[in-house]
Amino acid sequence: MAERFNLKGIDLNLLTVFEAIMDTGQLSKAGAQVGLSQPAMSAALQRLRITLKDPLFVRCGGGMVPTPRATEWYAELAPALGQIRKSLSPQQIEPSQSDRGFSLLGGDYFETVHLAALLERLETEAPMVSVTVLPILADGLPADFKQGQNDFAIYYQPPAGAGVESQPVGTESLAVICRRDHPRIKGEINVAQFGAERHVLVSTHNQRSALLNGVLGRQGVERQMLARVSDFSSAAMVVENTEALCTVPAAMGAFLESRFAVKSLVFPLPVPPIDKLLIWPRVLAEDPLHRWFKEILIETMTG
Numbered sequence: 001m002a003e004r005f006n007l008k009g010i011d012l013n014l015l016t017v018f019e020a021i022m023d024t025g026q027l028s029k030a031g032a033q034v035g036l037s038q039p040a041m042s043a044a045l046q047r048l049r050i051t052l053k054d055p056l057f058v059r060c061g062g063g064m065v066p067t068p069r070a071t072e073w074y075a076e077l078a079p080a081l082g083q084i085r086k087s088l089s090p091q092q093i094e095p096s097q098s099d100r101g102f103s104l105l106g107g108d109y110f111e112t113v114h115l116a117a118l119l120e121r122l123e124t125e126a127p128m129v130s131v132t133v134l135p136i137l138a139d140g141l142p143a144d145f146k147q148g149q150n151d152f153a154i155y156y157q158p159p160a161g162a163g164v165e166s167q168p169v170g171t172e173s174l175a176v177i178c179r180r181d182h183p184r185i186k187g188e189i190n191v192a193q194f195g196a197e198r199h200v201l202v203s204t205h206n207q208r209s210a211l212l213n214g215v216l217g218r219q220g221v222e223r224q225m226l227a228r229v230s231d232f233s234s235a236a237m238v239v240e241n242t243e244a245l246c247t248v249p250a251a252m253g254a255f256l257e258s259r260f261a262v263k264s265l266v267f268p269l270p271v272p273p274i275d276k277l278l279i280w281p282r283v284l285a286e287d288p289l290h291r292w293f294k295e296i297l298i299e300t301m302t303g
Contacts, residue, residue, distance in 0.1 A: 017044040018056070019081060022074045025063040095126040095292050102293050105145070105153035107135040108231040113251045118300045129293075146281050151290060152297060153279045163282050169301040171273035175253035177236060177262045178245050189245075189265045191221060198226035200235045200246040216269070236260040249274075276301070 020030035021041075031041040049056055052073070057064040066074065104110065111133050122129050134150065141153050146163035158166045176194065178185050185193055201223070216223065226244040229235050233256070235246040240261040248256065253264030278297055284290045 011047070014044055014048050014051075015077060015081065017041060018048055018070075018074070019078065021045065021057060021064055022066060022070070022078075025065075027064060093289055095129065095289065097128075098126060098289055099128040099130075100289055101130040101132060102151045102290075103132045103134060104297075105134050105136050105141065105150055105155070107133070108233065109249060109252060110154050112232065112255050113249075114301055117303075118296065121296060121300065125296075141279070145279075146283075148281045148283045151280060151284060151293070154301075155277055155279055156275055158277060158279050164279055165282055165285055166277045166279040167298060168275060169278045169298055170276050172276055173250045173273060174247055174267040174271050175250040175264045176245050176247055176267055177239050177253050177256055177264050179240050179243065180261050180263050182243060182263075184243075185245075185265070187265075189268050191268045194245065194268050195221045195223075197224070198242075198244045199223040200238045200242075200244050201225055201228045202232055202235050202246070202248070203228055203230055221269075232256065236262055 016034055017030070017036070020033040021027065024030045024033060027041050027045070028038050031038050034041075036044065045056065052069065054069040055067055056070040057066055059065075106114075115131070115133060118131065122131070136153065136155060141155060141159045142149065145153065145159065146161075154169075158164050176189055178189070178197075185197075226242065227238055229238065232246075232248055232252050235248070236256040237260065238244060239246050247267065248264075250264070250267075256262055257264040278294070278301065280290070280294060
């Protein structure tokens with residue numbers, strides 16, 4: 001096996017000097033190309049001559065003519081430098097050709113309200129791209145979110161500290177769902193009816209829950225619990241088969257009304273609009289495909 005040449009003592013910047021002289025055929029033009037003065041170029045060329053034990057170029061008229069050793073070396077070096085430049089350049093992968101998978105913390109709210117529209121668009125523009133939707137746990141976004149463990153999150157506030165970027169993607173309000181043929185609740189619901197009925201609670205710990213509990217507390221309204229479930233679809237199945245109520249995001253209420261035997265009613269108390277934020281780790285912000293997917297998400301959620 002041939003002994004490997006030791007690069008430790010070689011200034012790899014000399015390679016671009018050599019390339020520039022080969023490209024331009026003149027020391028002054030080569031210096032302008034790499035940003036060095038003519039004396040600095042002469043010194044760099046001298047170091048290369050000593051290293052390779054070859055004059056590399058000889059002056060001929062107003063130019064520099066490469067020696068056979070220089071020509072041979074350039075044929076080997078040029079593709080290597082091109083590959084290095086390519087590997088260091090920002091990736092420009094066409095979404096239509098990508099098979100990348102994106103993960104999004106959004107739970108069943110995102111799955112119900114936005115996922116179908118997102119996937120419909122991806123089928124047309126990027127058919128090999130996939131999406132994984134994960135729940136947001138009770139304590140909010142995970143600690144490793146800032147390190148790029150997930151691509152995006154839909155939440156009401158960014159985590160504390162630096163390391164994330166966010167953009168508003170609309171607001172949400174509250175609605176109440178009940179069975180379509182509820183014996184006591186017809187076209188609308190008032191506060192007294194809301195407090196008198198039993199309720200299905202969805203186990204989420206977020207701004208909707210905090211706002212709802214605050215509003216009900218100020219009005220002296222307590223919810224009588226019938227059941228606590230893990231997602232909104234389960235809540236709708238309970239509601240359509242009982243006389244219980246469930247408080248849901250308004251967009252979710254419209255969807256559940258179209259899929260289950262429930263009706264969605266305006267929430268009987270004033271509640272401030274709930275902000276929806278699209279949040280992403282700053283470490284992924286310059287990734288071209290990540291930026292593309294972010295724009296798709298924003299257009300899907302605000303369109």
